[in-house]
Amino acid sequence: MRHPAATLAWLLLTAAIGVAAYAAQGGRHLALYAVSLLLGAALLSSEFGFTGSLRRFIVDRDPLALRAPLALLGLTTLAFAPALASGEFFGQPLGPAAAPVAVQVAAGALLFGIGMQLASGCGSGTLFSLGGGNGRMLVVIVFFCAGSFAASLHMDWWASLPAADPVVLGERLGWPLAALLQSVAIAALWWWLGRPRHAGWPRLAAPWAPARAHSPWPALLALAILNLATLVLAGHPWTITWAYALWGAKAAVILGWDPATSAFWQAPFQSAALARGVLDDVTSLMDIGLVLGAAGAALAVGRLTLRFDRRPGALIAAILGGLLMGYGARIGFGCTIGALLSGVASTSVHGWLWFAAVLPGTWLGARLRPHFGLQ
DSSP: OOOHHHHHHHHHHHHHHHHHHHHHHOHHHHHHHHHHHHHHHHHHHHTOOHHHHHHHHHTSOOGGGGHHHHHHHHHHHHHHHHHHHHOEETTEEOOOOOOOEEHHHHHHHHHHHHHHHHHTSOHHHHHHHHHTTBTHHHHHHHHHHHHHHHHHTTHHHHHTSOEEOOOBHHHHHOHHHHHHHHHHHHHHHHHHHTSOOOTTSOOOOOTTOGGGOSOSHHHHHHHHHHHHHHHHHHSSOOOOTHHHHHHHHHHHHHTTOOGGGOHHHHSHHHHHHHHSOGGGSHHHHHHHHHHHHHHHHHHHTTOOOOBOOOOHHHHHHHHHHHHHHHHHHHHTTOOIIIIIIHHHHTTBHHHHHHHHHHHHHHHHHHHHGGGGTOO
16 A cells, blocks of 8 residues: 655655755765665565564574575675775775674673574664654564663673674685685585475475565675675674664763763763764664665555554564663674674684574574564
C-alpha cells in the first residue's frame, strides 16, 4: 500500500537532515549521509542480517546459513585491501578497524550474541527494522543506549583484564598477502559449509533460497562497496554502536550526570563528541541515515507497515536484549558491523575472536527466546 503523505514527509525530513549535515561538516559529511541512506535501502531490500543467519547456523544446525555472511566478509576484505594499503584517499588518512585481542572482546561478543537474539536484531538490524516500521526496535535502541553508556563507565576495569596489542595482518604481512590469505581461508570455509553433511547435520534451506526469488550477491556487493565508501570518506570503516554510547551519555548529561567523573568521557575524542551536536558525529549521522534509507526503500515498494509488539514477554526481551547488546558492543569494540564485518575485513585478529565468541552467545540467546514468547 502506497503512502503519499508519508513519502512527502520522508522526502522533507531526509532533505532537511542532509542540509543540516552539510552545514555541520561540509561535503564529505553529506556524502557519508548519502552512503548511509543507500546502506539502509540495501539492508531493508535484501533483509540481510547476521542475527538470523547465526541463529540458523547454531540452533537449526544449518551450515548454509553462514555462507552469505562469509561471502560479505570476503568481498569486503578484497575491497578494503587496496585502500588500506594506500593509507590515504585525497588527503583523508585511512585506518583499519583494529582493537586489542582481549578478554573484553570475547566477553562483549558473548553478551552481544545473547542480546541480539532477544532483541531479534543486531546493531544494523535494529535500525533497518525500525525504518521498516517495527516500533519494538525503539525500545531496543533506548536500552541499547543505556547499556552502552553503562559499559563506558566500566571501561577501565575491562581494560585491566588480559589483553594483547591489536594485530592487523595487513600491517604485519603486507596488505596484498594478508587479503589473499584471508580471502582464500574464507572461500575454503564457504565451500566446506556447502558440502553434503551426514544425517546429524542436515542441509536445510539457505538464506536467500531459490524460493525467495532473488540472489544475495547484488546486496552483498552493495554492502561491501558502501563500506569501502565509508572507509574512504570517513577514514575508518562502517560502525554502528559508538553512536548509542554517545546518545546515552548525552541523555545522562541532560539528567544531571557530570562527564568529569568518567575517565572514558574525558578522553579527547569522546569529550569532543559529547560537546558537539549529534549530526556532527559521523556514526550518529549514518545511523540516522540508515533508518531513513530503510524507510525510503519500504515506502518505495509499499512495504512500510507500522507495528508494535506489545506482549509483555516481547517487551522484556527487547529491554534485556538492548541492555546486553549495548554493554557488549561497548566493551567488545563494536557489533556485527563494527567488530565482526569491519574488523575481519581490516584483517584484524580481534574480529575473528569476536566472531568465535558471538557463537555461544547466539546459542544462549536463542535458547532463551521461547521463554519470552519469541519464535
